[in-house]
Amino acid sequence: MKTVPGDFEQATEIEDKYGEEAPVMLRFAPNWQLRALIFRGTGVLLVLGAAALWLLPGVGGGDTEMVLFKLGISVIFLFAGLALLLQHHTDNRPDAYFDPIRHEVRVMQKNRRGRPQVILRRTYDSLGSASFTNKCVQLFDVDGSLLMRLQIDNAEVRHSLRNQLGGRVRLAG
Secondary structure, three states, rough: OOOOOOOOHHHHHHHHHHOOOEEEEEEOOOHHHHHHHHHHHHHHHHHHHHHHHOOOOOOOOOHHHHHHHHHHHHHHHHHHEEEEEEEEOOOOOOOOEEEEEOOOOEEEEOOOOOOEEEEEEEHHHHHHHHEOOEEEEEEEEOOOOOEEEEEEOHHHHHHHHHHHHHOOOEOOO
């Protein structure tokens, strides 16, 4: 592999821009962990119930009307169970990118083709404040309304984000 003379200079220039601040990406997480657990459990029970109607002996007998009733109920159980299981699907959750070079936060979500698309872009100067706790960061607008709440699972990510927002956004907590 050949080295171009300007590659090293460009790499050190990028490192100088970042300094100690590195870009941070956080995923949006549902606030209702218990609700998601209940929905998933109910979905599993409904799907298993749809199968159990056909596998358990003595349910419905051999009557034609009961077989049609069983078919209708099992289809309803199956579709309702799948809907509850797929309600909190994580593939299309947006991501929040904190850019230390442009001093902005971008919220990106995959479009129908699977490509990331910017759905919100805010500079750090346009944010009102940021509040950090052990598990999450909350970003507030200038008027005090909540813009977004993001879960942070790693202390290093929280520290990096706090350093990145430190001189540009008022920090609380």
